[in-house]
Amino acid sequence: xxxxxxxxxxxxxxxxxxxxxxxxxxxxxxxxxxxxxxxxxxxxxxxxxxxxxxxxxxxxxxxxxxxxxxxxxxxxxxxxxxxxxxxxxxxxxxxxxxxxxxxxxxxxxxxxxxxxxxxxxxxxxxxxxxxxxxxxxxxxxxxxxxxxxxxxxxxxxxxxxxxxxxxxxxxxxxxxxxxxxxxxxxxxxxxxxxxxxxxxxxxxxxxxxxxxxxxxxxxxxxxxxxxxxxxxxxxxxxxxxxxxxxxxxxxxxxxxxxxxxxxxxxxxxxxxxxxxxxxxxxxxxxxxxxxxxxxxxxxxxxxxxxxxxxxxxxxxxxxxxxxxxxxxxxxxxxxxxxxxxxxxxxxxxxxxxxxxxxxxxxxxxxxxxxxxxxxxxxxxxxxxxxxxxxxxxxxxxxxxxx
Numbered sequence: 001x002x003x004x005x006x007x008x009x010x011x012x013x014x015x016x017x018x019x020x021x022x023x024x025x026x027x028x029x030x031x032x033x034x035x036x037x038x039x040x041x042x043x044x045x046x047x048x049x050x051x052x053x054x055x056x057x058x059x060x061x062x063x064x065x066x067x068x069x070x071x072x073x074x075x076x077x078x079x080x081x082x083x084x085x086x087x088x089x090x091x092x093x094x095x096x097x098x099x100x101x102x103x104x105x106x107x108x109x110x111x112x113x114x115x116x117x118x119x120x121x122x123x124x125x126x127x128x129x130x131x132x133x134x135x136x137x138x139x140x141x142x143x144x145x146x147x148x149x150x151x152x153x154x155x156x157x158x159x160x161x162x163x164x165x166x167x168x169x170x171x172x173x174x175x176x177x178x179x180x181x182x183x184x185x186x187x188x189x190x191x192x193x194x195x196x197x198x199x200x201x202x203x204x205x206x207x208x209x210x211x212x213x214x215x216x217x218x219x220x221x222x223x224x225x226x227x228x229x230x231x232x233x234x235x236x237x238x239x240x241x242x243x244x245x246x247x248x249x250x251x252x253x254x255x256x257x258x259x260x261x262x263x264x265x266x267x268x269x270x271x272x273x274x275x276x277x278x279x280x281x282x283x284x285x286x287x288x289x290x291x292x293x294x295x296x297x298x299x300x301x302x303x304x305x306x307x308x309x310x311x312x313x314x315x316x317x318x319x320x321x322x323x324x325x326x327x328x329x330x331x332x333x334x335x336x337x338x339x340x341x342x343x344x345x346x347x348x349x350x351x352x353x354x355x356x357x358x359x360x361x362x363x364x365x366x367x368x369x370x371x372x373x374x375x376x377x378x379x380x381x382x383x384x385x386x387x388x389x390x391x392x393x394x395x396x397x398x399x400x401x402x
Contacts, residue, residue: 024338026291035346041277077256079218094231121209137184156188299386331383339375
């Protein structure tokens with residue numbers, strides 16, 4: 001019965017391809033818009049996830065400052081110190097590397113070229129924590145770190161801006177009043193999803209930046225790499241307990257530091273992206289409503305044009321459910337046709353959008369199947385009233401229709 005109804009439906013739709021195509025256009029646009037919104041949202045989430053992974057695996061970020069649970073934000077928290085870093089290295093188990101970091105801004109000058117950039121002060125452990133490799137040259141030695149030597153490593157962007165295709169090794173770069181010798185160039189990581197250049201910095205020993213650029217011994221942030229996923233929660237608890245003790249935190253209301261987990265970043269960002277994607281998809285799906293109304297309209301016209309046909313079928317023994325099924329199948333096929341075309345247009349739009357934004361294209365087969373199935377459902381819902389109207393016609397009145 002269903003196959004017979006499907007064959008009749010395809011025949012009827014082929015008879016008037018223009019009307020069928022225009023009617024399906026609303027569904028096509030609606031499905032394409034939803035696919036594009038969902039596709040770009042998923043692609044952006046995947047790109048952000050990749051950015052977090054590129055920062056290094058099993059990373060914790062420790063930063064001064066926090067938020068009271070029952071009061072205003074804590075905005076004047078004291079910075080960390082190297083003594084905090086050493087205590088973490090000694091007392092917290094399951095850590096692979098601990099890297100303090102301070103940040104300054106400066107104009108890097110080499111010869112007749114200059115470039116405004118960020119200056120990071122840290123230890124060799126920062127490269128291990130962030131999974132960075134040296135493309136040319138070497139990292140600073142333990143002796144250079146202890147002595148606060150004016151030895152620096154360049155990010156790929158700074159190297160390109162100051163030295164172009166030439167070698168930067170052993171060159172001298174001026175940063176404010178500090179002149180450092182380039183001992184290495186780091187491998188490029190490129191821009192992240194937010195458009196931030198991950199290679200636009202100069203790295204020096206932390207004591208060098210503290211004394212000669214910042215004039216203090218504060219530590220602005222501490223990066224911690226844990227030696228396995230199974231130890232992450234234990235490391236977070238141990239770090240929290242140690243810092244509470246060292247910073248004399250009496251209660252949860254007075255916590256003046258943050259222990260941030262890349263998993264939390266990922267979960268938080270993905271949550272935001274999911275809400276935003278659902279919101280945009282809901283807005284885009286309004287066009288599906290318009291497309292559904294178009295299907296209802298064309299089906300009502302079809303019922304009117306085929307009144308005598310309906311009367312003949314009912315007169316020779318067709319049941320109401322047969323006529324109802326026939327028109328519901330026609331509406332479903334019409335809508336599914338538009339949904340299938342919309343799926344193709346939407347995937348193409350998602351791919352183009354991802355390329356333009358610079359994020360990887362992500363395809364979810366479940367979303368594709370769901371979009372076509374939902375478009376068919378729209379056809380059934382909006383085609384039900386015209387189908388019911390056709391099924392409830394009285395044969396004698398239908399046969400008299402001119």
